[in-house]
Every structure is written in C-alpha cells, then in structure tokens.
Amino acid sequence: MALQTIWAQKLKSFFSLIGVLIGVTFLIAVVSIVQGMNVYVESAVTDEVGGVNSFQLRQRPNFTGGDVDEAQWRSWFRRPRISYEDSEYLRERMTVPATFANYCADRVTLEYDGRRASDIELRGTEESYFDLKAYELDAGRVFVRQEVRTGSPVVLLGFEVASRLFEGEDPLGKSVKIAGIPYRVIGVVESQGTLFGMSQDKFAIMPYSAPGRRLICPLNVMDELMIRPDNPQQLDAAVGEVEALMRARRQLKPDEANNFTIETADEALEFWDKISTVLFTALPLLVGISLVVGGIVIMNIMLMAVSERTREIGIRKAIGAKRGDILSQFVVEAATLSVTGAGIGILAGLGLAFVVKALTPFPAAVAPWSIGLGVTLGILVGVVAGVYPAIRASRLDPITALRAE
Amino acid sequence: MQPDIIRIEGLERRYDMGGEIIHALRGVSLTISRNEYVAIMGPSGSGKSTMMNVLGCLDTPDAGSYWLNGQEVSQLTDDALARVRNKEIGFVFQTFNLLPRASALHNVELPLVYAGVSASGRSERARQALDRVGLGDRMHHRPNELSGGQRQRVAIARALVNDPSILLADEPTGNLDSNTSEEIMAVFAELHRLGQTVIMVTHEPDIAEHAERVVTLRDGRVESDRLNQESAA
Numbered sequence: 001m002a003l004q005t006i007w008a009q010k011l012k013s014f015f016s017l018i019g020v021l022i023g024v025t026f027l028i029a030v031v032s033i034v035q036g037m038n039v040y041v042e043s044a045v046t047d048e049v050g051g052v053n054s055f056q057l058r059q060r061p062n063f064t065g066g067d068v069d070e071a072q073w074r075s076w077f078r079r080p081r082i083s084y085e086d087s088e089y090l091r092e093r094m095t096v097p098a099t100f101a102n103y104c105a106d107r108v109t110l111e112y113d114g115r116r117a118s119d120i121e122l123r124g125t126e127e128s129y130f131d132l133k134a135y136e137l138d139a140g141r142v143f144v145r146q147e148v149r150t151g152s153p154v155v156l157l158g159f160e161v162a163s164r165l166f167e168g169e170d171p172l173g174k175s176v177k178i179a180g181i182p183y184r185v186i187g188v189v190e191s192q193g194t195l196f197g198m199s200q201d202k203f204a205i206m207p208y209s210a211p212g213r214r215l216i217c218p219l220n221v222m223d224e225l226m227i228r229p230d231n232p233q234q235l236d237a238a239v240g241e242v243e244a245l246m247r248a249r250r251q252l253k254p255d256e257a258n259n260f261t262i263e264t265a266d267e268a269l270e271f272w273d274k275i276s277t278v279l280f281t282a283l284p285l286l287v288g289i290s291l292v293v294g295g296i297v298i299m300n301i302m303l304m305a306v307s308e309r310t311r312e313i314g315i316r317k318a319i320g321a322k323r324g325d326i327l328s329q330f331v332v333e334a335a336t337l338s339v340t341g342a343g344i345g346i347l348a349g350l351g352l353a354f355v356v357k358a359l360t361p362f363p364a365a366v367a368p369w370s371i372g373l374g375v376t377l378g379i380l381v382g383v384v385a386g387v388y389p390a391i392r393a394s395r396l397d398p399i400t401a402l403r404a405e
Numbered sequence: 406m407q408p409d410i411i412r413i414e415g416l417e418r419r420y421d422m423g424g425e426i427i428h429a430l431r432g433v434s435l436t437i438s439r440n441e442y443v444a445i446m447g448p449s450g451s452g453k454s455t456m457m458n459v460l461g462c463l464d465t466p467d468a469g470s471y472w473l474n475g476q477e478v479s480q481l482t483d484d485a486l487a488r489v490r491n492k493e494i495g496f497v498f499q500t501f502n503l504l505p506r507a508s509a510l511h512n513v514e515l516p517l518v519y520a521g522v523s524a525s526g527r528s529e530r531a532r533q534a535l536d537r538v539g540l541g542d543r544m545h546h547r548p549n550e551l552s553g554g555q556r557q558r559v560a561i562a563r564a565l566v567n568d569p570s571i572l573l574a575d576e577p578t579g580n581l582d583s584n585t586s587e588e589i590m591a592v593f594a595e596l597h598r599l600g601q602t603v604i605m606v607t608h609e610p611d612i613a614e615h616a617e618r619v620v621t622l623r624d625g626r627v628e629s630d631r632l633n634q635e636s637a638a
Contacts, residue, residue: 320567321519
C-alpha cells in the first residue's frame with residue numbers, strides 16, 4: 001500500500017529519496033573501497049616486504065606513517081648502516097634456521113644496442129632473493145652462489161625492461177650496459193603486474209657484489225638484510241633473535257633504543273592502518289550529514305503529503321481507521337520511502353565500488369555489514385522523520401478532514 | 406415492533422464560531438428501528454449535517470445520549486468511535502469519497518483492513534459486495550475510470566462490506582443526474598427490502614420520497630416526523 005502511494009508520486013518521491021540515497025551510497029562505496037584498499041595494500045605491502053613470513057633488518061624504516069619530523073629523519077640517518085659484516089655475524093649466530101639475502105637498490109639506466117631504459121630499479125642481491133620473493137622466470141636461470149661470490153657481471157631483467165630493450169629479440173646471452181659496463185643477461189623474470197597503477201616489472205637484478213654495486217650502495221653496506229625463518233611459526237623468535245644479536249653487536253645499553261629497524265609486514269602496514277582509520281572516522285560524519293538532510297527532506301515531504309491527503313485521512317477515519325492505523329500508515333510510508341532510498345543507495349554504492357574496481361587497481365571488497373547498516377539507517381531515518389507528520393495526520397478531525405478539498 | 410437500532414435522547418451540539426455560540430442541535434430525540442428506511446430533511450442550517458455527523462459517530466454530542474445497536478456511544482473515545490464506525494456504520498457520501506488511486510476492489514476492502522480481516526477474506530467479501538451493487542466486472546477500475554453512478558455504487562459496496570447496523574447516506578444523489586439518482590435509489594430500496602436499515606440525509610424532497618419515514622429538522626429541533634404515504638402504501 002505504501003509502495004503504491006510512493007509509486008504514484010514518482011518524481012516527488014525520488015527527490016525525497018536523494019538525501020538518504022546519497023548517504024547510503026557514500027557509506028557503501030567508501031566502506032567497500034577502503035576495505036578493497038585494505039586487502040590490496042596488505043597484499044602489496046606484504047609482497048614488498050617479501051611475504052608475511054619474512055622481515056627486514058634496516059638502517060631506517062621503509063614504510064612510514066608520513067608525519068615524520070625532520071629531527072626523526074636526521075636521527076635515522078645518523079644510525080650506522082647494515083654492513084656485510086652484520087649480515088655474516090647474524091648468519092653465523094642465528095639459532096633459528098632461516099634464509100637470508102643481502103639487498104640494495106637504486107634507479108639506473110640500462111642500454112642495449114642504442115636503446116635506453118631509464119628509471120629502472122637495479123637490485124643487488126644474492127641467489128636466495130628469488131626464493132624469498134617467489135619469483136618465477138620466463139626464460140633463462142637465476143644466478144648462482146659462485147657468481148655472487150665472484151661478483152660476475154650477470155643480470156636478470158624485469159619483464160617490461162626485457163621487452164622494451166629487446167623488442168622481441170631473445171635477450172638471453174645478450175649484453176646490456178649499466179653505467180658503461182656490460183652485463184650478460186641470464187634470465188627474464190615473469191611479469192609481476194602493477195601496484196597502485198605502476199608497473200612492477202621495471203627492474204634488473206644482479207649479484208650485490210657485481211661491478212654495478214658502486215651505483216646502488218657504498219662499499220660494504222646494504223639497504224636491508226632480508227630474513228625469513230624456515231618455519232613460519234618461528235617468525236617472532238627470529239625477530240627477537242635478530243634484535244638481541246644486533247643490540248649485542250652494537251653494544252647498546254639496556255636503556256638505549258635500537259639504532260636499527262626491524263620491519264615486518266605488520267609494521268609496514270601500520271602506516272596504512274593510520275590512513276584507513278582516518279577514512280573510517282570521517283565516514284560517519286559524511287554519512288551522518290546526508291542522512292540528517294535526507295531525514296529533513298522526508299519529513300517535509302510527509303508533512304506535505306499529510307496536508308495534501310487530508311481528505312484521504314478523513315475517508316479512512318470515517319470507515320474505521322483508528323489513530324494508530326493512520327499513524328502507522330504514514331510512518332510505514334516514510335520508512336518505505338527511506339528504505340527505498342537506502343536500497344537504491346546500496347545499489348549505487350556497489351556500482352560506484354565496482355566502477356572504482358574497474359578503473360583503478362583497487363579491488364572493491366563489499367562489506368556485508370555496511371549493507372546491513374545501510375538498510376538499518378534507512379529504516380531509522382524514515383521512522384524518525386515520519387513520526388511527527390504521522391502524529392499530525394492521526395490527530396486530524398475526521399469531519400474537518402472530509403470537508404478538505 | 407422491531408428492536409431499536411438507534412435511540413437518541415435530548416441531543417445537543419454547540420459550536421464556538423469565533424466567540425459566537427452556534428446551537429446546531431437543541432435537544433433532538435429520535436428512535437429508529439431495525440430495517441427502517443428514514444430520510445432526514447431540512448434546509449441548510451437546520452442541523453441536519455451535525456445530526457449526520459453525530460449519528461455517524463464522527464462527532465460527539467455536548468449533551469444527551471445516543472444508543473447505537475444497544476451501545477451508548479455519545480461519550481466514547483476517538484479510537485472506540487473509530488471501531489464503532491468500522492463495525493456499525495456504512496457511510497455513503499455526496500462526493501463518494503473514494504481513494505482516487507486505489508481500485509474499486511481495494512476501496513471496498515479498506516474497512517475490512519481496519520477491521521483486521523485477513524487479505525484473502527477481504528478480497529472475497531469485497532468481491533461479493535461489489536457483485537451486490539452490480540459492479541462485479543468493474544472491480545479493478547479506478548474511480549476516475551468509472552461514471553458517477555458507478556462510483557456511488559462502489560461507495561455503497563464499501564459501506565456494506567462490514568455488514569453495518571446502519572447505512573448512513575449524506576446527500577447520496579447530490580452529485581448525480583436524475584436518471585442515475587433513480588438507479589441509486591433503486592439500490593437503496595433493494596437493500597432496504599433485504600433488511601438493511603437505511604438513514605439518508607437530504608434536502609431534496611423527491612429523494613426523501615423514496616424513504617418510508619421522513620424526519621424534518623428545523624433550527625436544531627425535530628419539526629416533523631411522518632410516515633411517507635406513497636412508500637407506506
């Protein structure tokens with residue numbers, strides 16, 4: 001019955017839906033998008049860190065919350081860097097069985113046969129790196145322990161680098177130049193897709209000991225030491241052991257803070273947690289405002305409906321409608337209006353989330369609770385906005401109401 | 406003698422019109438028996454509209470008592486009056502007063518909705534009521550798709566659907582041409598023949614002629630109360 005009445009006044013009803021519609025649309029879309037970004041950033045960051053089960057020993061954090069003051073930066077940069085000796089020291093003393101990889105990286109330009117690929121991340125590392133990152137190769141092979149030990153000028157190319165420099169030619173065995181020094185291409189790494197819309201295939205990997213190391217790291221130090229305990233259950237134990245060993249090695253007193261950073265996937269995600277917390281805090285405000293506006297609009301529409309339909313109310317009362325009947329009729333109408341708005345809002349929100357999913361790399365993850373919340377808010381707004389007009393309607397005198405035009 | 410369906414005694418009703426007190430009813434007493442067909446007549450200002458409102462339980466008197474079907478209804482609360490209107494009274498208005506956006510069937514079902522009848526029972530009884538007034542084939546039409554006479558028949562079906570004690574008609578032919586008026590009067594006559602108590606408020610003498618008893622009001626009092634010769638004959 002309520003639906004019939006609403007359908008009969010489509011245009012007016014539509015406008016009265018807008019407030020609730022927009023509120024719920026935002027609710028669903030923002031929650032979906034933020035949750036999608038959560039999933040995405042988590043997997044991306046976890047990937048970057050080298051998987052959930054590994055961690056990195058660094059001079060300073062790689063992922064920061066953004067609001068780091070200059071003094072903090074300066075103190076980070078004053079710390080000693082992680083050296084080859086540190087790496088050896090840990091490998092010798094760690095009791096938790098683990099895989100290690102020294103790692104250094106910076107941006108360089110690669111050349112082949114007159115073609116250039118600039119802004120390529122040159123990574124210097126060791127053979128275990130491929131295992132830690134779970135890289136699969138499209139062609140060729142990874143470098144071996146012997147090549148790392150001797151600092152052989154061999155390189156594996158990221159998928160995009162290989163296709164840009166070689167344009168269909170077989171890169172294997174060819175020689176690319178980095179800062180004038182030739183390197184033999186021994187492999188191509190399978191495409192890694194994109195992250196935040198950026199290609200993940202613009203890199204080259206060489207032994208950290210290869211000649212190019214002077215381009216990416218000063219002698220004897222590295223950006224980070226990647227560590228993965230062989231048993232994932234021992235992650236905390238391994239982190240604890242690395243911390244204790246490093247403190248001992250650097251002779252830190254018990255009251256001194258660490259002058260190194262151990263970064264796990266969880267810690268790297270902290271910065272994202274901060275961002276999504278801000279979004280989730282701002283969201284209720286946004287949704288709240290549009291729902292209040294929506295409620296006021298619905299209340300106005302219902303007040304208009306009551307005065308326009310005075311005669312109808314009179315008829316209903318004459319044939320036996322009690323106050324409660326009229327009251328519930330108008331409340332239900334307002335709630336139906338509002339829930340319809342919420343329903344369309346849910347669809348629009350889902351639509352928006354899917355558009356975002358299609359146009360950006362973020363997978364929109366729809367949270368079922370946000371749909372439930374949308375419907376609940378719809379009912380709530382409708383009932384709250386509908387009660388006052390409904391009370392007015394229910395108190396109308398049937399004789400006066402019947403005489404109304 | 407049939408039992409009384411309506412008994413009113415010393416009914417008074419005053420209105421405060423911007424400080425001026427209007428005495429619409431100044432002590433009306435009247436008894437109507439079951440299965441009577443009564444016309445209430447009078448010029449405008451005679452109090453017949455107020456009479457209609459009080460009889461229809463839309464309004465309560467300031468003084469006097471009103472027994473409807475054995476129940477004293479003059480001092481009931483709004484909701485109790487609504488229940489009485491729903492169960493005991495079937496209204497037929499001059500302007501039909503149908504819900505414009507609802508089908509004939511739905512209009513007729515409406516009193517049953519407020520009586521708490523189940524959806525299937527409502528539909529069944531509303532169809533029967535429409536059949537009784539000869540509109541069984543028009544039940545899905547909306548009021549604006551029906552002629553004036555047909556609309557008034559829908560209104561009569563709606564009035565009858567709850568088997569009320571009285572059918573209360575307020576100028577039922579006021580918006581109809583004379584041919585259609587005759588049709589509606591024929592419907593009333595048939596309902597009366599089948600045992601329905603009919604009370605009709607009108608200012609048209611020739612319409613009042615259809616009733617078997619004519620009560621005339623003037624200045625808030627009963628001026629005359631006579632049996633209709635033609636009809637009684």
